[in-house]
Amino acid sequence: MSTDTTPVMCVHGWGGSFATTWERNGFTALLADAGREVIGVDLLGHGTAPKPHEPEAYADLTTRVVDALGDQPVDAVGFSMGALTLLRTATEHPGAFRRLVLAGIGRNIFERDDDRTARIVAAVQGEGDPADNDSRIFAQYAAQPDQDPVALAAVLRQPQRIRLDADALARVTCPTLVIVGDRDFVHPADQLVDALGNATSKVLRNVDHFATPEDFGFIDATLEFLDAVPM
Secondary structure (H helix, E strand, C coil): CCCCCCCEEEECCCCCCHHHHHHCCCHHHHHHHCCCCEEEECCCCCCCCCCCCCHHHHCCCHHHHHHHCCCCCEEEEEECHHHHHHHHHHHHCCCCEEEEEEECCCHHHCCCCHHHHHHHHHHHCCCCCCCCHHHHHHHHHHCCCCCCHHHHHHHHCCCCCCCCCHHHHHCCCCCEEEEEECCCCCCCCHHHHHHCCCEEEEEECCCCCCCHHHCHHHHHHHHHHCCCCCC
């Protein structure tokens, strides 16, 4: 069992929550078994957080993360939009994190696909093409109990304040592990790893985007990287 007691912040992706992404799969229990305090964050528009309907309200998703930080650096694990949010936080608060695990992000940092986003927004709003399987999956997430599809559509249309360009990424110097499945639409993550100051990568075989947080390869790599392997 690790003797490290550094708290671990866990941040979910779009359409998820701390409970559904990190508690339901037992990940937080493994961290607790390793003696780690867990800091759970629900991003704006998700879980227990407020759910405004205006895209402008989501211009800075880092606020919920920054509010949960303490006086000392923490380890942090983020999936998809949660990973993006942690990365944006790290560019503006370089000393906030001791180690970062960023899962489910990669080439999407550098390649915008506005047409795809528009299709997903339409699907979430009930106006999508039923034959578009990618958008349909996002719509299914938005239709789950306790979700607010209007808020989730607004999240997708956010006018993001913090841009992740080469200069910003170079400011992230804490040890970082980037994990992506080889069937993920954000694969590969090589350009992101190269742009970060101190990053390594892990590719999960035969894993798509949505399966990443529950994949044993992801869980094992994350716990090992954080030195948080339970007894």
